[in-house]
Amino acid sequence: MFLATAHDGSTRAAADRVARSQSAASSALVELEALLGVQLFDRSGRRLVLNENGRAFLPRAASLIEAAGELEHLFHGQHAAPLRVAASMTIGEHILPPLLARWKVSHPNSPVRLQISNTTEVLAAVAAFDADIGFIEGPQTHPDLSLREWMTDEMVIIASPTHPLARGLVTREALRQARWALRERGSGTREASDRWLLAQLEDVQVDFELGTPEAIKALVAAGDALAILPRHSVAASLRRGELKELRAFLPTAVRQLAVVTHRERRLGAGGEAFLEHCFEGVGKRKRSAAARSVMS
Incomplete structure (x- = not known):
């Protein structure tokens, strides 16, 4: 508002330039002068003319407006900060x-x-x-x-294609006696695995704890351990025949992603x-x- 008034010489014209009411324009100038503790304009009839203070403040105000425009461009243009x-x-x-x-x-x-x-x-x-x-x-x-809930994710039991349990339906007792490879504690996959295994099998033998799904898949494919992992992370390995999804008379394990x-x-x-x-x-x-x- 200060720059518009300095350019046009009146709050009426300045208000029209920035699409505000004249009273709002006048109030904005009064607040600015109160904040700075000095008058910026000399009143001459209906005209407002920059005084010495206003002339000193003008280039600095213009620089501030230009810098604000550059900041707006920074966050909306090609140099936007990464999300x-x-x-x-x-x-x-x-x-x-x-x-x-x-x-x-x-x-x-x-x-x-x-x-x-x-x-x-x-x-x-x-x-x-x-x-x-x-x-x-x-x-x-x-x-x-x-x-916020986002989507659901199915958990599946996997084994090596050569594992004895990969040949048909698997019983609860066979799963209880199997060796298991699970994610590390603190992962969402481990929490879902523990919750489902405890509810369905009561107790299992956890021989391996690994920090990534890829490590678990490699271990399972090369040995005799079972694992429970999200379908999203094993889908490609199942399609290529590197792993086998075990079938059992058990409820499907589904977890919520958020x-x-x-x-x-x-x-x-x-x-x-x-x-x-x-x-x-x-x-x-x-x-x-x-x-x-x-x-x-």
């Missing part, structure tokens, strides 16, 4: 990559930086403001975070658009899966 996303292993390695690829096509000037770790570490990153958005597996949460954000941080337009993109992507995935099911 920081933290995701658990399964989500970060198998679910988010195609969504990120499509996001890049539709939003080339909105970069995303993805950090992959286990669910506990994702929650800690969002809580500490080290990540803007977190994608997690299971019901874990944090008092400072808001949680999105977490900090209660005290408001996502910008880019973050909200990215979340909308991810939720729409899940909807398209469900519709595609339903269509394949009907056709088969």
Whole structure:
């Protein structure tokens, strides 16, 4: 308002220039002069003329407005700061990559930086403001975070194709006596595995604890251990015949995947658009899966 008034010589013309009422324009100038503790204009009839203070302030005010415009461009233009996303292993390695690829096509000037770790570490990153958005597996949460259900994920029991249990239906007793390879504690996959195994088998022999799904798959394919992993992370290995999904008279193990954000941080337009993109992507995935099911 100061710059417009200095240019036009009246609050009426300045108000028209910035699409505000004359009273609002006059109030803005009074507040600015009160804040600075000096008058910036000499009143001459209906005209407002810059005085010595106003002339000294003019170039600095213009520089501030220019800098503000540069900041706006920084966060909306080609140099936008990356959206920081933290995701658990399964989500970060198998679910988010195609969504990120499509996001890049539709939003080339909105970069995303993805950090992959286990669910506990994702929650800690969002809580500490080290990540803007977190994608997690299971019901874990944090008092400072808001949680939104995103999609479901099926867990499957896998074995080497040469394992004796890979030949037919498997009994509960056979699963109880088997050797198991599970994810490390703190991961959403481990929490879901423990919850399901405890409910269905009461007790199992855990011989191996490994930090990544890839390590577990390699161990299972080469030995006699069983594992329970998300279908998303084993689908390709099952198609190639490297692993075998065991069939048993047991309820399907399904877990909830979720999105977490900090209660005290408001996502910008880019973050909200990215979340909308991810939720729409899940909807398209469900519709595609339903269509394949009907056709088969």
